[in-house]
Amino acid sequence: MSKLEFLSEELGALKEQGLFNVIRTIDGPQGAWFVVDGRKVLNLCSNNYLGFADHPRLKEAAKKAIDEYGVGPGAVRSIAGTQTIHLELERKLADFKHAPACIVLQAGFSANTAVIPAITGRGDVIFSDELNHASIIDGCRLSRADVVRYQHNDVDDLRNKIIEHKDSARRMLIVTDGVFSMDGDIAPLPEIVEIADEFGAIVMVDDAHGEGVLGDSGRGIVNHFRLEGRVDIEVGTLSKAFGVMGGFVTGPEVLIDYLRQRARPFLFSSGLTPADTAAAIAAVDMLLESDEPVKTLWDNAAYFQKGLKEAGFDTGGTQTPITPVMLGEAKLASEFSKKLFEKGIFAQSISYPTVPRGKARIRCMVSAAHSKQDLDFALEKFVETAKELGVLS
Ligand SMILES: *Cc1c(COP(=O)(O)O)cnc(C)c1O
DSSP, X not given: OOTTHHHHHHHHHHHHTTOOOOOOOEESOOSSEXXXXXXXXXXOSOXXXXXXXXXXXXXXXXXXXXXXXXXXXXXXXXXXXXXXXXXXXXXXXXXXXXXXXXXXXXXXXXXXXXXXXXXXXTTOEEEEEXXXXXXXXXXXXXXXXXXXXXXXXXXXXXXXXHHHHTTTOSSEEEEEESBOTTTOOXXXXXXXXXXXXXXXXXXXXXXXXXXXXXXXXXOOHHHHTTOTTTOSEEEEESSSTTOSOOEEEEEOHHHHHXXXXXXXXXXXXXXXXXXXXXXXXXXXXXXXXXXXXXXXXXXXXXXXXXXXXXXXXXXXXXOXXXXXXXXXXXXXXXXXXXXXXXXXXXXXXXXXXXXXXXXXXXXXXXXXXXXXXXXXXXXXXHHXXXXXXXXXX
């Protein structure tokens, strides 16, 4: 018997509990419509908020970079892998975020596992929102600091927990997602910053779903709340609204200088490819030139959410283009998603353990790439499906 046979039992258990994830295959580029498992469907699942993933200008920039710089970075950035375009992207992102400095990494995931263990260690306490992203959780674990989870977006609970731990902590870090991906709600950053200032804690926000979405021209949550200069560390991703791949950290020079010396994903994993780097530069350029894509995104989100509400759906507490359609039971949500797919709409159901029991939903990701006709089509099919399943009368 194979030594790995225990894994097939684990997989069997996942299937029994309905937790086995069937991964769909996309053929062709991300866009408003795409081909999934051989079928053309309306895409309500991707984080391609601005439609940049298949944008001609980004593709052109990537092709040109391949001709000029080749396909691979050749080494980790700290030895021989930092190319001029990496520095150009870092300068651009720092300008875009109105931050002093920036370091680019391979992914948002790497950015969190780079920064958190680099700046915290034994004796420190990290206060982490209970719904924070897995990469924040992993970054916290790798740091060996004590991790104290506070209730989601609950600043009173955060405050109480800080008071409880402040005397024994060497240093304190508060870390939160900017926009929470399952409900689309926004972290109460102004209050968090106030508490942090009161107790001398460092504040870090992971703005993966806020970059390209919130703030002027998509500058993110810190700009949205006009807190520039008051949040110590911002983490971002280039793989959602920016449409490419990669992650980054912005903050004071001293932080970025330190990360170049000590962040393990920077030191021990090669940098972004020239194509990704150049495409990301083009994405930032587009946002610097015009806020049109961001406006279209919000316009589409408002239109779609209004339509759902008017039809009688519960879209939870979203404050962003992330649109949950709350259905309750996991089985109903998965049945709903299946029926939508048959009608030409790709919108995944999300249930326990990703969200609490009884809070299963279809999560729709609205994009600037959608036309009003696309959204009307989606609304029509949502209502049709809801009637078939007795969700709406
Ligand atoms: C998506 C996401 C990440 C990971 O970003 P990648 O660039 O895909 O690795 C990190 N943090 C949050 C909050 C995210 O939503």
